[in-house]
Amino acid sequence: MIKGTVAELLNSDKILQEVHVKGWVRTFRSNRFIALNDGSTIHNIQCVVDFENMNESTLKKIATGAAISVTGTLVESQGKGQKVEIQVTKLEVLGESNPEEYPIQPKRHSLEFLRENAHLRIRTNTFSSVMRVRSALSFAVHKYFTENGFYNFHAPIITGSDAEGAGEMFHVSTFDPKNVPTNENGEVDYSKDFFGKETNLTVSGQLEAETYAMALGKVYTFGPTFRAENSNTTRHLAEFWMIEPEVAFNDLDANMDLGEDFIKSVIKDVLTNCKDDIEFLENRLLQEEKSKPQIERSEMALIEKLNFVIDNNFKRVSYTEAIDILRNSKPNKKKKFQFPINEWGADLQSEHERFLVEKHFKCPVILFDYPANIKAFYMRLNEDGKTVRAMDILFPGIGEIVGGSQREERLDVLKDKIDALGIDEKELWWYLDTRKFGTAVHSGFGLGFERLVQFVTGMGNIRDVIPYPRTPQNAEF
Ligand code: 4AD
């Protein structure tokens, strides 16, 4: 007897042999045809039961969502869309699923409804496809870096530093909330806490990754990061996974090359390895597009869009050039930008980023050399004294997918910057040590993993590409 997954059996040529498989019923038609899925593929295997010879009570228990074990003969299928099916000889219901109560019925559910049932939505075609692609992308990330001589570095999750200096942190404390010790000024006295100082969940592993790059050469982190920003958008999560490579001796150009090559490579990888899921997701989008007005429909189907990114150079544009373009542009004939760009130095809003990528250049864009005062303290100051060697990679439909930079490697310049921003040097003594002892040019970036998964799967809302999204007022599961 051959025991296999649905994926293995569907691709097998073991016709007329006895096979065994376990999974969950997707549909049961005419008391005869079970569509069985076990998570191994988007496709179901059809199991044909001989209902006249099956006991009534078992038959009654075969319902959408039930877990079953099937033994039978693999035969060529007469039906459309499948090569093989199982002629069932033995069927056992392992776990029933009451159709009156089970929320995931074989019909199209709205994404909003499924979000409220995050523990069950993975049983739908859409979510199982998205999460298989997510898993494959995660593997492709590790594969890319391993094959290119990087070491995987595990950054701490609990940390005393605020890498981005943006202050959007979740505080970590072992205090009993009902009994928080305070000092004579009424401030929380963290010296009595487990860590003896104020700590938070990491917003980025970058600063720690820099210390490792300055010894191991090429490192990357890939872990959860946390931002307590109160953003209710389709692009922000409070808990998201970030991929952060950091490379000694790389300048900004090398950093851009790495970012572009990395993204192309992992997309290529999943296009090959998740073909069925991506085809399914493309069809899903095509259905969705039909209900939209022509003007809002995407010009390219999903697979074409992914191949376009792989096959074309990303456009590299300085911030200054971008500002000139934006000053002289309107998003369309009637409308101005909601935040018009009047002067050099303004931070770009997502409407500007999307205009550059989707309307002006019509390809992924790498913006570099941003004004120093809108970027983080650790970025390398350019000779003009007012821009830094920052780079953001902007993607169609997504906006910013990568943020990175060449780092300020000169101790005196870095110290001046830290002082000017009012950051306590003592807090960063360990970071400054990398500049004191054997400092060197180095660069890195952070890529928001969920934004990449969004791009590859075409999902419109970031909450639908992570198993249990953490957003404001959302941590039920
Ligand atoms: O641009 P960010 O804030 O850069 C950093 O944290 C650097 N320390 C990274 C580095 O150089 N090592 O974040 C990097 C990326 C963004 O481009 C975006 O893709 C993603 O992380 N990101 C988010 N994704 C989902 N939800 C959020 N709230 C995000 N904030 C940033």
Ligand code: MG
């Ligand atoms: Mg950024």
